Amino acid sequence: MRYELHYWPMIQGRGEYVRLALEEAGADYVDVARGSRGMAAMDRLMEGKGTKTPPFAPPFLVAGKQVIGQTANILLYLGARHGLAPKAEPGRLWVHQLQLTIADFVGEIHDTHHPLGPSLYYEDQVPEAKKRSVDFRKARAPKYLDYFEGLVKQNGPYLTGRRLTYADLSLFQIVEGLRYAFPKAMKKIEKDIPRIVELHDRVAERPNIRAYLASERRIPFNEEGIFRCYPALDG
Amino acid sequence: MRYELHYWPMIQGRGEYVRLALEEAGADYVDVARGSRGMAAMDRLMEGKGTKTPPFAPPFLVAGKQVIGQTANILLYLGARHGLAPKAEPGRLWVHQLQLTIADFVGEIHDTHHPLGPSLYYEDQVPEAKKRSVDFRKARAPKYLDYFEGLVKQNGPYLTGRRLTYADLSLFQIVEGLRYAFPKAMKKIEKDIPRIVELHDRVAERPNIRAYLASERRIPFNEEGIFRCYPALDG
Numbered sequence: 157m158r159y160e161l162h163y164w165p166m167i168q169g170r171g172e173y174v175r176l177a178l179e180e181a182g183a184d185y186v187d188v189a190r191g192s193r194g195m196a197a198m199d200r201l202m203e204g205k206g207t208k209t210p211p212f213a214p215p216f217l218v219a220g221k222q223v224i225g226q227t228a229n230i231l232l233y234l235g236a237r238h239g240l241a242p243k244a245e246p247g248r249l250w251v252h253q254l255q256l257t258i259a260d261f262v263g264e265i266h267d268t269h270h271p272l273g274p275s276l277y278y279e280d281q282v283p284e285a286k287k288r289s290v291d292f293r294k295a296r297a298p299k300y301l302d303y304f305e306g307l308v309k310q311n312g313p314y315l316t317g318r319r320l321t322y323a324d325l326s327l328f329q330i331v332e333g334l335r336y337a338f339p340k341a342m343k344k345i346e347k348d349i350p351r352i353v354e355l356h357d358r359v360a361e362r363p364n365i366r367a368y369l370a371s372e373r374r375i376p377f378n379e380e381g382i383f384r385c386y387p388a389l390d391g
Numbered sequence: 392m393r394y395e396l397h398y399w400p401m402i403q404g405r406g407e408y409v410r411l412a413l414e415e416a417g418a419d420y421v422d423v424a425r426g427s428r429g430m431a432a433m434d435r436l437m438e439g440k441g442t443k444t445p446p447f448a449p450p451f452l453v454a455g456k457q458v459i460g461q462t463a464n465i466l467l468y469l470g471a472r473h474g475l476a477p478k479a480e481p482g483r484l485w486v487h488q489l490q491l492t493i494a495d496f497v498g499e500i501h502d503t504h505h506p507l508g509p510s511l512y513y514e515d516q517v518p519e520a521k522k523r524s525v526d527f528r529k530a531r532a533p534k535y536l537d538y539f540e541g542l543v544k545q546n547g548p549y550l551t552g553r554r555l556t557y558a559d560l561s562l563f564q565i566v567e568g569l570r571y572a573f574p575k576a577m578k579k580i581e582k583d584i585p586r587i588v589e590l591h592d593r594v595a596e597r598p599n600i601r602a603y604l605a606s607e608r609r610i611p612f613n614e615e616g617i618f619r620c621y622p623a624l625d626g
Contacts, residue, residue: 226491256461
């Protein structure tokens with residue numbers, strides 16, 4: 157079965173967590189909206205044409221007859237099929253719990269440049285973004301990262317033990333993104349999270365991930381995505 | 392098995408979505424932090440004492456030897472056990488997808504009074520909260536609610552069909568909360584979402600929910616929770 161991933165074609169965004177899982181799994185997939193007429197196909201499904209389970213927003217995955225929305229939910233589906241999560245329920249829920257915590261973190265990262273909400277441009281909320289980013293750099297980012305650092309310390313080398321899960325791929329992406337968006341702050345923070353840095357490097361060296369990162373399928377970071385390099389927000 | 396729910400004892404908050412599911416199911420549970428020494432028990436688990444799966448934040452559920460965090464993840468677990476979600480995977484993922492969309496909505500509701508982040512008090516971010524709330528009332532809340540209204544119209548009387556799921560209980564809570572927090576705005580919005588209002592009323596009349604709402608187990612809304620009645624934010 158060839159999966160169809162539907163997501164905004166110009167950004168990594170939330171779709172990237174799904175792309176990383178598909179790539180690590182070596183799954184057959186097409187990144188629909190990056191092809192011709194792909195945006196129209198994405199819109200049709202969101203309008204509920206051809207599906208009884210229309211998603212509220214991208215990303216979503218078409219898997220045979222199923223249309224599956226919400227990043228963490230897609231990963232829950234893929235994890236079970238591609239060895240990216242334990243099969244037994246307790247382990248499966250634990251990995252999903254970590255992914256949902258990463259999703260909360262991603263939401264807070266997004267809000268650093270959009271504290272007044274998604275309807276206004278960043279340029280219309282710069283003073284507020286600066287305020288929110290101070291708290292993010294000093295309190296929130298260290299709090300999330302310390303939590304994950306503690307888990308890698310307890311379980312290592314990956315978040316839940318010896319085997320890689322989709323949550324590790326997502327944590328890799330968090331490190332990549334924070335380095336891009338907050339290079340100054342991240343340089344300081346990384347001193348306190350050596351195990352996460354090591355996990356990041358370990359993921360980057362996995363053959364499928366390394367090949368993906370070097371390919372054109374990996375969209376470069378830019379100022380339309382979740383992680384944006386705005387020096388004004390980096391202190 | 393008696394479940395232990397761990398959540399802040401003074402607010403409905405995110406714990407309320409779990410409470411509603413436990414109550415509808417008639418499950419045996421104790422709301423730990425509302426009892427004596429309950430907060431200490433909650434803190435211990437969050438520090439990883441006595442569990443290998445410490446949650447990042449409340450709510451979390453202790454079910455036998457499992458400690459399960461993240462609201463939607465807890466509902467995924469409970470739904471399968473208590474007839475609050477389909478057993479087959481496609482239906483299970485669909486209900487979970489809706490719950491995760493509700494979780495995104497809840498995040499945006501929280502941000503109306505905390506646009507600069509969770510570390511500052513509301514009183515320290517009133518101008519920003521007013522700005523964010525305008526967009527919330529005019530764009531974001533209607534967008535989410537229209538999506539759910541469309542699903543009830545398509546599938547009704549509940550979100551996914553004839554059978555109640557935990558996502559319906561959560562949507563009930565959304566209506567309750569928005570009426571409390573944004574009474575003026577909600578009065579206008581409700582004209583466009585008659586099916587959600589009907590779903591809300593249907594949930595409220597279910598015997599277990601009705602009994603719960605009338606009991607002292609239901610904590611009243613207040614200005615410490617997700618839904619806060621700040622007239623300045625209601626336009």
